[in-house]
Amino acid sequence: MPRPRPPHLHKETSRHGKTVWYVREGKGPRIRIKAAYGTLEFDEAYQDALNGKSPRPADKAVKGSLEWLWMLYRQTGAWTELSLATRKQRENIMRGVLKTGGNQPLSKITSKAIDQGIERRKAFAGRHFLDTMRGMFKWAVGAQHISADPTMGKKVRKPKTRGFPEWTEEELEQYERYWPLGTRERVMFGVFCFTGLRRGDAARLGRQHIRNGVIALDTEKSQGQMRVTIPVLPELADIIAAGPIGELSIIASKKGQPLRKEVIGNLFKQACEAAGIFGKSAHGIRKAAATRAANNGATEKTLDAIFGWEGGDMAKLYTKTADRKRLAAEHMGKLSKPEAGTSIPSPEGKVRDRS
Numbered sequence: 284m285p286r287p288r289p290p291h292l293h294k295e296t297s298r299h300g301k302t303v304w305y306v307r308e309g310k311g312p313r314i315r316i317k318a319a320y321g322t323l324e325f326d327e328a329y330q331d332a333l334n335g336k337s338p339r340p341a342d343k344a345v346k347g348s349l350e351w352l353w354m355l356y357r358q359t360g361a362w363t364e365l366s367l368a369t370r371k372q373r374e375n376i377m378r379g380v381l382k383t384g385g386n387q388p389l390s391k392i393t394s395k396a397i398d399q400g401i402e403r404r405k406a407f408a409g410r411h412f413l414d415t416m417r418g419m420f421k422w423a424v425g426a427q428h429i430s431a432d433p434t435m436g437k438k439v440r441k442p443k444t445r446g447f448p449e450w451t452e453e454e455l456e457q458y459e460r461y462w463p464l465g466t467r468e469r470v471m472f473g474v475f476c477f478t479g480l481r482r483g484d485a486a487r488l489g490r491q492h493i494r495n496g497v498i499a500l501d502t503e504k505s506q507g508q509m510r511v512t513i514p515v516l517p518e519l520a521d522i523i524a525a526g527p528i529g530e531l532s533i534i535a536s537k538k539g540q541p542l543r544k545e546v547i548g549n550l551f552k553q554a555c556e557a558a559g560i561f562g563k564s565a566h567g568i569r570k571a572a573a574t575r576a577a578n579n580g581a582t583e584k585t586l587d588a589i590f591g592w593e594g595g596d597m598a599k600l601y602t603k604t605a606d607r608k609r610l611a612a613e614h615m616g617k618l619s620k621p622e623a624g625t626s627i628p629s630p631e632g633k634v635r636d637r638s
Contacts, residue, residue: 289329291306291307291308291333292304292305292306292329293305293306293307293313302320303315304316304320304325306329306332306333308333314332316328316329316332319357319358344385345386347388347389348385348386348387348388348389349380349381349384349385349386349387349388349389349392350381350385350386352389352419352423352428352429353377353381353385353419355426355428356418356419356422356423359422359426361418361421361422362418362422365418366503367503368483368503372411372415373411373414373415373418376408376411376412376415377415380400380412389423389428389429392420392433393433394433394434394435394437396433397413397416397433397434397437398437400412400416401413401437401439406439406440406441409439410439410441413434413437413438413439416433416434417432417434417437420432420433420434421434447564447566447567447570448562448563448564448567449567449570449571449574450560450563450567450568450570450571451571452571454560454563455476455568455571457558457559457560458472458554458555458558458560459472460558461557461558461559462554462558464521464522464525465525465526465527466527467527467534467535467537467550468550468551468554468557469522469525470522470523470526470527470528470533470534471485471534471547471550471551471554471565472522472551472554472568473518473519473522473523474488474519474522474533474534475551475565475568475569475572476518476568476571476572477516477518477519477522477572478498478513478519479513479569479572479573479576479589479590480500480502480511480569481502481503481566481569482544482547482548482565482566483503483544484500484502484503484511485533485534485544485547485565486532486534486541486542486543486544486547487500487503487532487541488500488532488533488534489529489530489531489532489533489541490528490530490531490533491531493515496514496515496520497512497513497514497515498511498512498513498514498515499511499512500513511588511589511590512588513589527539529541534547547565548564548565551564551565552564569590572590573586573589573590576589
């Protein structure tokens, strides 16, 4: 489902089939936006137009420079196939890179230069920097703009962290006690807890994705390559019925309008803190849901299907923990003291009488 269009933003198609975006408030002047839709430049031009500022002149990159390559890359399918969230993240990264090195000729972007770029950043930022550069240079090699990819063979080791803290069952119950049915805060919680959707997908979920008691939604990260099909559990059905929900999205503003995932994240954080739960997030509920499913016997393939994962690696983390917990519960009795009068073999193989 397409995202709701920002206020006063209009779209039309010219007689040559070209898409034109412009801002117009009421019967005021039309202010053309020439940047590509969905980019940071587009967002900036849109805000400038709303504030009555003149459009910024487009920069012309020097042919054969890093900025020139970046501009070409962003006009290709290799770029537009990425999720909107990924594109925004990479544009933020490249904004800093181009500010200091945009005029550098491509011949200067060597393997050593990539290493230095990674080294200047922390582990997480370095990994995202490498992914950004690799995406561009991989395309550039295929398009024959360069002969060798300077990112080839490079890796950034993921730092060992515990990630988003998982909610406990006690915290889940605490939240439900504080936010009853009929509140938007309970609707947010219900979608996170009983669908396992990521925050971006939860923001998009609407009535149009539910048919005959089943949710069918293309996940945001996979860009249509992965569809999750999730039955609407009775708990979620009750929450949706109690509302409040919007027409185009289950999680909605007070006026019933869809909300951006960042806004939902802030609202949910406020709701958690009001309920006395601190340092927890929507993603932590997703982890709790995966743990609950694994503890209830869900297989790796089942978890992949519910949570939109691929390859089984993520699912193994949860099923392994669940299997260990189940085995411990089933066989803990083997640590009990033998009954009086029974014999047990000693480490040397001899039988010792316990009576």
